[in-house]
Amino acid sequence: MRRIALITLVVDDYDEAIRFYTGALGFRLAEDAPRPDGSRWVVVEPGDRAGTALLLARAGTAPQRARVGDQTGGRVGFFLHTDDFARDHARMRAAGVTFLEEPRREPYGTVAVFEDLYGNRWDLLQPAPDAR
Known part of the structure; x- marks a missing residue:
């Protein structure tokens, strides 16, 4: 079996990103370990099940800093599936998520686009029962 385990998300600050992803989005901090070069290995994941997680990587160079918040050229680049759209939408709005x-309802499910703290675009999506 093969799967995508981690996706790197370039961030300005580890602790600020951890607060947003664990607080506003309700993710779980799976790992936060120092590395010999002074960076950290920070992994957050949206749920209990083993699935794709985010590796929060602090921008260390000018080109990396330029990509923070624009990793996908303004397109929706991340898709957060939920089994209860109304619950998660309300909780995220209350936590200040933009x-x-x-x-809106689409043939594939209920969806709304939101931004993370850096401006990356995400879909919050509850797939339709017959959608994959």
């Missing part, structure tokens, strides 16, 4: 649109 949604760029009102929730």
Whole structure:
């Protein structure tokens, strides 16, 4: 079996990113370990199950800093699936997450685009029962 385990997300600050992803989005801090070069290995994941997680990597160079918040050229680059859209949408809004649109129903499910603390675009998506 093969799967994508981690996706790197370049951030300005480890602790600020941890607070956002664990607080506002409700992710779990899976790892936070110092590395010999002074950086940290920081992994957050959206749920209990083993799935794809985010490696929060602090920008260390000017080109990396330029990509913070624009890792996908302004497109939605991340898709957070939920089994209860209304619950998660309400909790995230209450936590200060910026949604760029009102929730909408599509053939594939209920969805709304939001931004993380750096401006990366995400879909909050509850897949339709027959969607994958």
